[in-house]
Amino acid sequence: MQSNWLGRDIISIRDFTRKDIELVLAEAKRIKPNPDTLRGRVVASLFFEPSTRTQLSFGSAIERLGGQVIGFSSGDVSSKAKGETLADTIGVVKGYADAIVIRHPKEGSARLAADVSNVPVINAGDGANQHPTQTLLDLYSIEKSLGKIDGLSIGLVGDLRFGRTVHSLASALTRFSKVKLRLISPDILKFPPHLIDELRGVVEFNEQEELDLRGLDVVYVTRIQKERFGVIEEYEKVKGAYVINSKTVEQLSTKAIILHPLPRVDEIHTEVDQLPQAKYFEQAENGIPVRMALLKLILLGEGR
Numbered sequence: 001m002q003s004n005w006l007g008r009d010i011i012s013i014r015d016f017t018r019k020d021i022e023l024v025l026a027e028a029k030r031i032k033p034n035p036d037t038l039r040g041r042v043v044a045s046l047f048f049e050p051s052t053r054t055q056l057s058f059g060s061a062i063e064r065l066g067g068q069v070i071g072f073s074s075g076d077v078s079s080k081a082k083g084e085t086l087a088d089t090i091g092v093v094k095g096y097a098d099a100i101v102i103r104h105p106k107e108g109s110a111r112l113a114a115d116v117s118n119v120p121v122i123n124a125g126d127g128a129n130q131h132p133t134q135t136l137l138d139l140y141s142i143e144k145s146l147g148k149i150d151g152l153s154i155g156l157v158g159d160l161r162f163g164r165t166v167h168s169l170a171s172a173l174t175r176f177s178k179v180k181l182r183l184i185s186p187d188i189l190k191f192p193p194h195l196i197d198e199l200r201g202v203v204e205f206n207e208q209e210e211l212d213l214r215g216l217d218v219v220y221v222t223r224i225q226k227e228r229f230g231v232i233e234e235y236e237k238v239k240g241a242y243v244i245n246s247k248t249v250e251q252l253s254t255k256a257i258i259l260h261p262l263p264r265v266d267e268i269h270t271e272v273d274q275l276p277q278a279k280y281f282e283q284a285e286n287g288i289p290v291r292m293a294l295l296k297l298i299l300l301g302e303g304r
């Protein structure tokens with residue numbers, strides 16, 4: 001486990017201790033835009049998969065700290081389209097930038113990039129595997145709204161099989177105490193067995209199909225990840241499986257919060273947006289301070 005932040009790769013939330021998580025959240029609370037913080041630094045943003053929030057909030061975070069962004073937002077406009085391997089792309093880009101943010105459809109691609117790169121690599125999502133910076137902003141959002149993470153009852157709803165945000169989040173929650181997880185998904189979209197093994201004995205959890213939200217402090221809704229289904233008929237069977245509307249929200253207390261990494265398709269009705277529990281747009285905004293904090297830590301080190 002690395003303890004020094006300078007030059008650290010951010011690949012999996014499993015590499016984070018509770019102390020690491022708390023340090024990022026504390027730094028995010030404090031950080032202010034300042035054009036001198038990362039002046040002269042260049043960050044490469046390599047998105048081989050679609051993205052709105054992650055890519056733009058990384059870009060915004062870098063620019064608010066005075067750094068500059070280079071990169072691309074589709075594999076089709078990079079040399080991948082000519083057959084270049086990821087290792088070769090990284091081997092070149094590491095000479096152009098002080099850090100690399102990468103999103104790629106293949107699980108393990110961020111780790112591969114970090115093995116090739118001598119500048120720090122940040123995983124902005126690798127296939128159905130991990131999305132550690134999303135998890136940090138999710139935890140920041142929970143703490144900001146509810147003042148704590150320990151002891152909360154958290155429901156994860158939707159695509160628990162392919163959703164990388166819930167994979168990372170569940171791993172992170174093993175670092176906290178007395179968290180109760182309710183895993184709500186169609187049978188074919190349950191958590192992968194390795195994640196269930198990771199939770200067992202550490203976090204109290206149950207798996208169910210029914211959309212019963214009573215007693216939850218946090219409801220974390222996810223999109224069914226259409227692009228990750230091998231067979232489209234399988235997707236057709238589960239699409240629209242859950243829809244949170246204002247009637248569903250009546251199951252929740254007014255203090256409970258609803259999160260979603262976005263984009264949504266139809267799993268949260270727009271009528272919910274006006275309700276006090278709806279926090280997903282604020283959650284997306286929280287990507288800025290959290291990503292500013294993370295970039296500062298890995299580019300300048302702790303205590304700067």
Ligand code: NCD
Pocket residue numbers: 053054125131134164165222223261262263
């Ligand atoms: C998520 C992702 O890319 O995993 N979006 C995000 O980063 N905010 C969720 C999704 O695509 O459903």
